[in-house]
Amino acid sequence: MQKTLKAVSFAACLFLAASLFLAGSALAENAFKIEDMSDMSDFDPNNFQNPTGDTFKIGLLQIFSGPGAGNGELFWLTTAWVAHDINKRGGIMIDGKKKLIEVIKGDVMGKPAATKKAAEKLVLEDKVDVLWGTSGSHLALVIQNVAERYKVIFHQSLSMSDSLMDEKNFNKYTFQTMWTTNQVGETTAYFYAQRKKEKKFYIICQDYLFGHSLADAFKKGLAKYYPEAEIVGEDYHPLFAKDFAPYLTKAKASGAEVIFTGDWMPDGGNLVKQARQLGVDLPFANIFIDEPNSLAAIGPEGTKGLVNLNQHIGDKNNKNGMAFAKKWNDLWKDKWSAPYNTLLYKWPGGTLGYALENTYWMLDVFERAGSSDPEKVIKVWEGDVYYTADGKRLEMRACDHVTIRDTYATEYVYPNPWFEEISSGDEVFVIPAEKSMPVKGGECK
The missing domain is CATH 3.40.50.2300 (Response regulator)
Known part of the structure; x- marks a missing residue:
């Protein structure tokens, strides 16, 4: 019996090795080749x-x-x-x-x-x-x-x-x-859990389905990866809001160390710009506040410390x-x-x-x-x-x-390799795919 098991194991190893070789060859073809x-x-x-x-x-x-x-x-x-x-x-x-x-x-x-x-x-x-x-x-x-x-x-x-x-x-x-929104939430939570620097978060998002869904995903991500973290407040504002002072004032008073936002432009840029004008120097964890033209109006100092979470960040x-x-x-x-x-x-x-x-x-x-x-x-x-x-x-x-896919995070610094006009990313942090999985849907269940 022992010899048989060894023979089977050897044959299985050969089969596995051949399969991996063929799979590797196939994967090598399924790629963008710069050359x-x-x-x-x-x-x-x-x-x-x-x-x-x-x-x-x-x-x-x-x-x-x-x-x-x-x-x-x-x-x-x-x-x-x-x-x-x-x-x-x-x-x-x-x-x-x-x-x-x-x-x-x-x-x-x-x-x-x-x-x-x-x-x-x-x-x-x-x-x-x-x-x-x-x-x-x-x-x-x-x-x-x-x-x-x-x-x-x-x-x-x-x-x-x-x-x-x-x-x-x-x-x-x-x-x-x-x-997906779940991947964003888990990416952000996992990044801050590994960073172990900030624990108090304030949520400011746009008041419609996406804003609420993204906030919920972030809260679920914190519960999963960073349970010792705390949401010290949350607010939802109308799309294309003109005045962010009420939300920013509350965020500053809450003792928050980071503001999490899913705001896209122009709201995202206006949110950061008004924060700096009001003396609110808290960093913003974001997915859309990376548009250079809008950030240029804020300048290098005002954009320092922004943390951008993304599925593509230049390295x-x-x-x-x-x-x-x-x-x-x-x-x-x-x-x-x-x-x-x-x-x-x-x-x-x-x-x-x-x-x-x-x-x-x-x-x-x-x-x-x-x-x-x-x-x-x-x-x-x-x-x-x-x-x-x-x-x-x-x-x-x-x-x-x-x-x-893997996802990414970067903290904005100045100077940086990309822009003279604004702070931008330098070091890129990789969040492994298994730490930010999309919710299973379709025919998965």
């Missing part, structure tokens, strides 16, 4: 020319008009960048032929009805192969329903609600690469990541004109960074599927593992189509 990147020196987002003919079409759903048009401006840049790079490489292999990437805009206008109309036009008239977007979980849900109805892949890349991929809302055509010590960033920054310095010549677009970090890496991943999945047939794409993307330009590991959980 394969095209010469981007001729890329200009203001003059991107869509190819014609039999193309692979991305339907870019964003706000392209009205007060929120800056969103469309930003994500046009990232999507056009990826398309330009892939097109100069010859396109992607789809249904037996190389196809160039075409990007077609769909203006959601920040409204559910407009979102539905734009998504249906992209699918029914423009015949796009994939829908990409969008900011706002209520709008993303509209697109999910369109994707399911017409059986087209939706790359849900910008909305964070845990409910989007829960048992009720999940559909097999939607894949979420954006991190000066990452060789491949910096090689990619240099290609981008060289164009920003020498070629791009308004609106792409402001501080916001100087480096491909934060929102720009994860939009880029997730779009490269999506196109890589389609090419490996060898088809725009949604059923074939689903089989490839479910359970897929992909490595980004700077070596981040992204995994698409098969049972609910949400992304498992």
